[in-house]
Amino acid sequence: MNELTTEVVIAGAGPTGLMLANELALAGVDVVVLERLPERTGLSKALNLQPRTAEVLDLRGLLGRAEERSFATVPEGHFAMIPVSYASWNTRHPYQLAIPQVQVEAALEERLAEQDVEVLRGQALTAFTQDADGVTVTTSDTRIRASYLAGCDGGRSTVRKALGLPFEGIDGRGHGVVADVRFAATPPGAQSEWRSMRNIVTTDGIGKYTGLIPLSEPNLYRLAYGDRLNRPANLRAEVTDEEVRDVITKTYGEETKVEEIRWASRFGDDSRLAASYRAGRVFLAGDAAHTHFPAGGQGLNLGIQDAMNLGWKLAAQIKGRAPQGQLDTYEQERRPVAEAVIQNVAAQSALIPATPELLALRTIFRALSELPEAQHHLSGLVSGLSITYPRKDKDHPATGTRLPDFKTKEGHASTWFHKGKFVLLTTQPTEKPHPEVEVAQVDELPWHDVTRALIRPDGYVANTTGETKSWLA
Numbered sequence: 108m109n110e111l112t113t114e115v116v117i118a119g120a121g122p123t124g125l126m127l128a129n130e131l132a133l134a135g136v137d138v139v140v141l142e143r144l145p146e147r148t149g150l151s152k153a154l155n156l157q158p159r160t161a162e163v164l165d166l167r168g169l170l171g172r173a174e175e176r177s178f179a180t181v182p183e184g185h186f187a188m189i190p191v192s193y194a195s196w197n198t199r200h201p202y203q204l205a206i207p208q209v210q211v212e213a214a215l216e217e218r219l220a221e222q223d224v225e226v227l228r229g230q231a232l233t234a235f236t237q238d239a240d241g242v243t244v245t246t247s248d249t250r251i252r253a254s255y256l257a258g259c260d261g262g263r264s265t266v267r268k269a270l271g272l273p274f275e276g277i278d279g280r281g282h283g284v285v286a287d288v289r290f291a292a293t294p295p296g297a298q299s300e301w302r303s304m305r306n307i308v309t310t311d312g313i314g315k316y317t318g319l320i321p322l323s324e325p326n327l328y329r330l331a332y333g334d335r336l337n338r339p340a341n342l343r344a345e346v347t348d349e350e351v352r353d354v355i356t357k358t359y360g361e362e363t364k365v366e367e368i369r370w371a372s373r374f375g376d377d378s379r380l381a382a383s384y385r386a387g388r389v390f391l392a393g394d395a396a397h398t399h400f401p402a403g404g405q406g407l408n409l410g411i412q413d414a415m416n417l418g419w420k421l422a423a424q425i426k427g428r429a430p431q432g433q434l435d436t437y438e439q440e441r442r443p444v445a446e447a448v449i450q451n452v453a454a455q456s457a458l459i460p461a462t463p464e465l466l467a468l469r470t471i472f473r474a475l476s477e478l479p480e481a482q483h484h485l486s487g488l489v490s491g492l493s494i495t496y497p498r499k500d501k502d503h504p505a506t507g508t509r510l511p512d513f514k515t516k517e518g519h520a521s522t523w524f525h526k527g528k529f530v531l532l533t534t535q536p537t538e539k540p541h542p543e544v545e546v547a548q549v550d551e552l553p554w555h556d557v558t559r560a561l562i563r564p565d566g567y568v569a570n571t572t573g574e575t576k577s578w579l580a
């Protein structure tokens with residue numbers, strides 16, 4: 108048995124684990140990342156980064172790497188396959204960045220390697236124990252002693268199961284399939300390049316849906332189809348080429364010729380949320396903590412933002428600068444966000460009509476969704492832009508909201524966050540109040556009645572007084 112010692116062990120090198128590892132490494136925390144698979148599969152479930160995730164990556168100077176690997180920008184999202192514009196939001200990134208999940212992982216792992224952290228591949232966490240001082244994690248050939256363990260090991264999380272945490276939610280009845288298909292020519296009605304969410308997916312009014320999203324090569328598409336009322340006996344059974352070809356012929360006609368089916372996978376529509384995100388020295392993040400039907404393209408985005416929230420708090424705890432209770436705010440802040448996503452996914456599922464009544468409801472909902480306020484509300488839900496964290500009644504309304512990435516003399520506010528520290532924005536010359544706080548003097552702040560604001564490393568407003576003691580010990 109090999110023996111290793113570190114500060115944090117992360118199980119899982121998906122988007123969540125890799126983002127968390129980056130955040131910890133940036134803060135100077137020693138981290139070991141374990142990945143069960145010997146190499147990346149090259150297959151992508153997710154295809155997008157939502158606006159808030161683009162902002163979050165920009166806060167760390169990581170967005171450029173994602174942009175280089177992206178194949179389109181789409182100026183809207185969708186709610187139950189009804190397009191919702193991002194234009195009403197005060198953001199520099201009012202679009203979905205089209206990027207395969209595997210490329211998000213590659214970008215994050217590239218930055219991680221630059222921080223001298225290597226992913227240990229072919230190393231599945233098989234068991235762990237914890238005591239008052241730390242955790243001991245075991246793989247097939249290695250034992251690692253650490254202060255903390257983060258389970259970022261996906262929906263079937265070994266870490267969550269070992270903790271015995273309930274994983275309950277809404278039982279789905281249906282299933283979906285995704286398949287990457289290359290056609291001989293652009294299929295009828297499909298976009299040749301991904302430019303909009305309009306007519307991407309259609310429903311038949313009895314619970315079934317089918318859609319085509321153009322990918323990065325000519326005539327290569329992500330085919331998605333499903334039935335929200337029926338699921339096969341074995342959800343993990345292989346999706347045959349015959350099944351995929353049959354759906355294509357029925358939906359797009361005999362003349363739509365398939366040249367290649369690269370891969371296909373089936374998934375369920377259950378929603379589950381871990382009863383707790385923390386048990387002692389062990390945390391859950393990403394799909395290990397929450398899973399749901401991929402409506403609206405939100406899961407990977409949730410995971411990256413979980414990692415951002417946990418990263419700076421865990422680093423502060425390890426470095427001895429976290430005030431009492433700060434680490435518990437990870438669950439207090441992020442679990443309600445996942446709960447809200449699970450609710451919006453449930454609403455989206457209901458709007459895939461399974462009865463004539465629901466079809467009528469969808470028609471009215473679609474008309475109402477055109478109203479500017481409805482567009483703003485729905486796009487806020489799926490984009491992550493409407494996420495706020497709790498504030499007290501006496502606090503300024505900006506408290507707990509995201510800092511808009513406003514223009515500064517040198518560029519944009521996001522650049523101040525590249526080191527992952529707190530930033531004190533002030534209109535007056537101000538001494539550094541704490542070694543972990545960057546001071547940025549500006550002519551004016553985004554709120555007319557605020558002259559000082561302490562911003563957290565994840566870009567949310569801590570307070571509008573500049574007080575640091577309750578945030579940094």
Ligand SMILES: Cc1cc2nc3c(=O)[nH]c(=O)nc-3n(C[C@H](O)[C@H](O)[C@H](O)COP(=O)(O)OP(=O)(O)OC[C@H]3O[C@@H](n4cnc5c(N)ncnc54)[C@H](O)[C@@H]3O)c2cc1C
Nearest residue numbers: 119121122123143153154231232261393394404405406407
């Ligand atoms: C069909 C489909 C389409 C989707 N589309 C979108 C979309 O468009 N947009 C979006 O935002 N989300 C989408 N999602 C959701 C998204 O793919 C997930 O939310 C995302 O992968 C979660 O990332 P994660 O890092 O938390 O978990 P995962 O990506 O599951 O990564 C977990 C990692 O942990 C590893 N692992 C597992 N067990 C162990 C162990 N014991 N030890 C060590 N390593 C382990 C796994 O090999 C894996 O690499 C989609 C999901 C599906 C099923």
